[in-house]
Amino acid sequence: MNEELAxxxxxxxxxxxxxxxxxxxxxxxxxxxxxxxxxxxxxAAAGRLVAGTEDRRAxxxxxxxxxxxxxxxxxxxxxxxxxxxxxxxxxxxRRIHTAxxxxxxxxxxxxxxxxxxxxxxxxxxVDSLIRTDLESLARHRAISDAALIGGDEDLVSAVEAAQGYxxxxxxxxxxxxxxxxxxxxxxWEVDSQRTFDLDFFKPYITRRTVISFDSTTVPRPxxxxxxxxxxxxxxxxxxxxxREALVDLLPGHPYLPGSVDQDLLVEAExxxxxxxxxxxxxxxxxxxGFWEHLRAQY
Numbered sequence: 001m002n003e004e005l006a007x008x009x010x011x012x013x014x015x016x017x018x019x020x021x022x023x024x025x026x027x028x029x030x031x032x033x034x035x036x037x038x039x040x041x042x043x044a045a046a047g048r049l050v051a052g053t054e055d056r057r058a059x060x061x062x063x064x065x066x067x068x069x070x071x072x073x074x075x076x077x078x079x080x081x082x083x084x085x086x087x088x089x090x091x092x093x094r095r096i097h098t099a100x101x102x103x104x105x106x107x108x109x110x111x112x113x114x115x116x117x118x119x120x121x122x123x124x125x126v127d128s129l130i131r132t133d134l135e136s137l138a139r140h141r142a143i144s145d146a147a148l149i150g151g152d153e154d155l156v157s158a159v160e161a162a163q164g165y166x167x168x169x170x171x172x173x174x175x176x177x178x179x180x181x182x183x184x185x186x187x188w189e190v191d192s193q194r195t196f197d198l199d200f201f202k203p204y205i206t207r208r209t210v211i212s213f214d215s216t217t218v219p220r221p222x223x224x225x226x227x228x229x230x231x232x233x234x235x236x237x238x239x240x241x242x243r244e245a246l247v248d249l250l251p252g253h254p255y256l257p258g259s260v261d262q263d264l265l266v267e268a269e270x271x272x273x274x275x276x277x278x279x280x281x282x283x284x285x286x287x288x289g290f291w292e293h294l295r296a297q298y
Contacts, residue, residue, distance in 0.1 A: 031081035031144040034137060035074055036130055037067075038150035039090035045151065045174035045181045049198055050205040057262045059207045063104050066204040070149075070172075071109070073196075077170075078145055086110045087133055089126045096248055098257040099241065131158035138167035147172050148190070151182035159189045170194070174201065218274050223285040226276070229268050230289025237290075238297060246294055253291060264290055 043061065044054040051059040067086055074083065088104055088111065095114045097105065105112040113133070115125035130150070135158070137143045146162055148155065149172045159169045171190040173182050175197045180187075187193055221229075237260075238246060249260070256264065268286050269276055276282050 031078065032084050032142065033074060033078045033081045033145040033147065034084040034143045035070055035086045035147045036134065036149065037070075037086065037088050038126060038130065038148075038152065038155075039088055040126065041150045041152065041181075042174065045176065046201045046205060048181075049174055049176070050201050051207040053207075057208070057258070059205050062204040062206075063100070064107055066201070067104075067107065067110060069200070069204070070147075074147055077147075081145060083109060084137070084143055087130075088112045089115065089129055091115045091124065091126060093255060093257060094252055096252055096257065098259045099245065100259050102245070102248075127152060127154040127158065130155060131161055134158045134167075134169070135161035135165070138162040138165035141166075143167055145170060149173070151186065153183035153185050156183075156185050156189050159186070163189075163191070168192075172196065221272050221274055221282070223282065226268065226272070226282045226285040227289035227292075229271050230264070230286040230291075231293040232271070232289075233264055233267050234290040234293035238294060243297075246297065249294070253295070254287070256287060256290070261287070 043056050046061070047054050047056065047059055053059065067088075071083060071086065086109055090101060090112065092098055092101060092114045093116070095116060097112070097114065101112055101114070104110060113126075113129045115129055130148075134146055134148075138146075138161070144167060146167055146169045148159070148169055151173060159171075162169050168191040169189075171182065171186060171193040173193065173195040175195045249257075264286065265276060265283070276286065
């Protein structure tokens with residue numbers, strides 16, 4: 001009996017020693033955090049706060065500068081933790097990166113994840129992407145803390161999934177002077193919350209200047225004139241972005257990503273010195289000229 005007790009006692013001692021080693025290793029392992037950005041929420045809320053509009057086409061966002069500021073903020077808040085990466089969630093037609101999304105994806109420590117964009121420019125599938133990443137990273141102990149920038153109630157399940165694996169989820173938001181822009185159930189579920197004010201976002205958002213043209217002094221261009229301008233802009237676009245960008249753009253024909261279409265319109269109006277707003281036939285001619293040149297190069 002004494003020998004059995006002694007053997008059991010020895011096993012317990014060995015087990016305790018192993019547990020002590022595991023605890024020591026865990027204590028030496030640095031905490032890790034990641035930042036999850038719902039771009040749709042960020043553009044809408046920050047645009048409303050700084051530029052007075054949620055329309056992305058009405059302002060420019062210095063994404064690189066803003067992400068650097070968010071990373072610095074996380075470094076301060078999670079002082080004893082290292083950054084895994086920033087996840088940037090946005091929508092795109094047929095999940096084809098826009099030029100802006102490509103530039104964001106090229107930033108260090110940033111991963112762009114795309115959902116679909118429907119005919120009404122509404123994001124589809126972004127919330128499920130956030131949940132998948134949050135849950136997977138938490139389950140594999142890849143992160144201990146998640147800073148989530150978003151406001152949709154559908155994100156509650158993502159928060160619950162990550163918390164179920166032991167991760168802490170911190171909700172970051174954009175100040176809304178006229179009321180909340182984040183769902184209350186989401187606010188209730190997270191481990192902590194904070195909002196960033198006008199002074200934080202103001203350096204990174206610039207409202208675009210609207211150029212007006214006097215249609216009484218400038219004659220209306222012909223469809224061929226506009227088509228030629230579209231082809232000219234396409235040549236410049238292709239020269240600056242390369243054939244790889246063209247390959248990504250072609251599957252969307254005859255549609256253009258919103259950012260490309262808006263840049264095409266603004267540049268064409270500058271060349272023509274004529275407003276194409278409300279001129280559906282000329283807008284079609286412009287896109288036709290743009291596409292015809294690009295498809296001829298493929």
